[in-house]
Each structure stands twice: as C-alpha cells, then as structure tokens.
Amino acid sequence: MDLLKNKILEVGVVISKDVIKLDSILNHQVDPQLTLEMGKVFATRFREAAVDKVMTIESSGIPIAFATALELGVPLVFARRKKTLTTDDDAWSERVPSFTKGIVTDIMVSKAYLREGERVLIIDDFIANGDAARGLIRVIRRAGAEIAAVGIAVEKTFQSGGRSIREEGIHVESLVKIASMENGNIIFE
Template sequence: MHALQQKIREEGIVLSEQVLKVDAFLNHQIDPQLMHAIGAEFARRFEGTGVTKIVTLEASGIAPAVMTGLIMGVPVIFARKHASLTLTEHLLVAEVYSFTKQHNSMVAISPRHLGADDHVLIIDDFLANGRAAQALISIIQQAGATLAGLGIVIEKSFQAGRAELDAQGYRVESLARVSSLASGRVTFLD
C-alpha cells in the first residue's frame, strides 16, 4: 500500500534495527484518512470470506480494526490487557509478550462476544515475532470460532512471525512489509 509506505518513510522513526516508531500516525496520534484507507484495503482483500467479527488487541490495533469493521459492516472486538470490574464472566484468555514493552500481559475477550458461529478476521498494527497474533488465535480457538486470516498494517518481515503463521497455514495480508531497519533506514519488500 503506497500511501502507508510513504507515511512510514516520512514520519516513521527507526529507533534500532528492531524497532520502528510510528506514533505520529498509527499508535499514539492517529491519521484518520490513512486509517480509512487501511480499513478499505483490508475490506477489499478479505471481501467474500464471510467475516462476521474482527478481533484486535488493545490499543494500537483498534483504529485500523474499527475502520475495517465499519467498511465491512461487522463488529470489532478488542482483547483487553487490563483487568476490569465489568469483565468478570468466564473469559477467553491468552498470554502475550510485548517486545516494545518488554513484558508479558494476559489478554481477554468475553465469550458473550465471540462464539463458534463466528468467522474472524484479526487486524493488528504490527507483526514481528508473532506473539500477539498467536495469543489472538488461541482466544479464537478457545471460542470455537474459525479464522479467516490476519490483516497486518506493518510487518517486520525480517523477524519470525510471518514465517510461523505461514507454516501453520494461516492467511496473512500485510499492507507494508519492512525487510530491514538497518542503518536507520526503512526498506520494504514490495
């Protein structure tokens, strides 16, 4: 997706050979026009797959997931990272490690919102080592739902996440595939 790649080149900041900061438009400040274009692209790529729900992880996946859900006309569920007084029933839970935060979190979804009759599209901001994706897949499996695929805004193709998901037979659609962050420069596969 050319507009996303351009935005990454112009406003992304390479912090190291492993970390790309995109808080100017994706995960702190949000560019609504870009998010709308991202949602439209995911909707186009997953058109006709029978998606009934979109699942993401709070908080950075919410904006692209909501735009995709709006265009596809389906509800969006986000896995919560923090305990809540309102989230008390038997929960669908998984543990996820955050590379950027350097810690594990438990994430949860209420089974009232996700069930065996759902065909789910996962939308997330980044795919690196695949830990967040695997946690969401586990929750979807716990619910007895099926997975239509994963829509990733930015994939760090030089890390193992994509290869693991491909090996498991999952459909992965990434809008910007970063092949390297070496020398402070973003290089794309496509």
C-alpha cells in the same frame, strides 16, 4: 500500500534495527484519513472471507480494526489487556508477550462476544515475532471459532511472526512489509 509506505518514510523513526516508531500515525496519535484508507484496503482484500467479526488487541490495533469492521459491516471485538470493574469474568484469556513493551500480559475476550462457529478476521498494527496474533489465534480456537485471516498494517519480514503464522496455514495479508532497518534505513519488500 503506497500511502502507508510514504507516511512511514515521512514520519517513521528507526529506534534500532528491530524497532520503528510510528506513534505519530498509528500508536499514540492516529491519522484518521490513513486509518480509513487502511480499513478500505483490508475490507477489499477480505470481503470474500465471509467474516463475522473483526478482532484485535487493545490498544494500537483498535483504529485500524475499527475502520476494517466498518467497511465490512461487522462488529469489532478487542481483547482487553487489563481487567476492569465491568470486565466479564466469563472470558477467554491467554498470556501474551509484547515485543515492543518487553512484558507479558494477559488478554481477555468475553465469551459473550466470541462464539463457536464465527469466522474472525484478526487485524493489528504491527507484526514482529507474532506473539500477539498467536495469542488471539489461541483464544479464537479455544472458543470454537474459525480464523478467517490475519491482516497486518506493518510486517517486519526480517522477524519471524508473519512467516510462522503463514506456516500454520493461516492466510496473512500485510499492507506494508519492511525487509530491513539496518543503519536507520527503511527498506521495503
């Protein structure tokens, strides 16, 4: 997706050979037009997958997942990272490490919003080691639902996440693939 590649080159800040900061368009501030375009592209790629729901983890994946769900005309469900006063106690939960945060958190999805037999499309902003996606995959499987596919805005192909999920036989589509960020240079596949 050239629009996303150009934005990454324009605003991306390479923190290290493993970390890129895109908080001006994806993580802290959201570029609405870019986000809607990403949703349209994902919807086009996954329209034939007979998706019942789109799922992501709060919070950075929500805008892109929302745009995708809107285009597909299906609900968006996001896994919560923090329990609130209104959190349903009857929930699927998993422990998930975060590559960028360097912590492990519990994610929760109410059983009322994820049911057996549903086809679920996972959408997220980044994939590095794939822990967040694998956590959602485990939740979906435990619920007896089916993984339709995984859509990722930015895949760092020099890390194992996307590759390891594909090796499980799950269809993964990435809008942009970064092959390297050595010496501060962003190299796309």
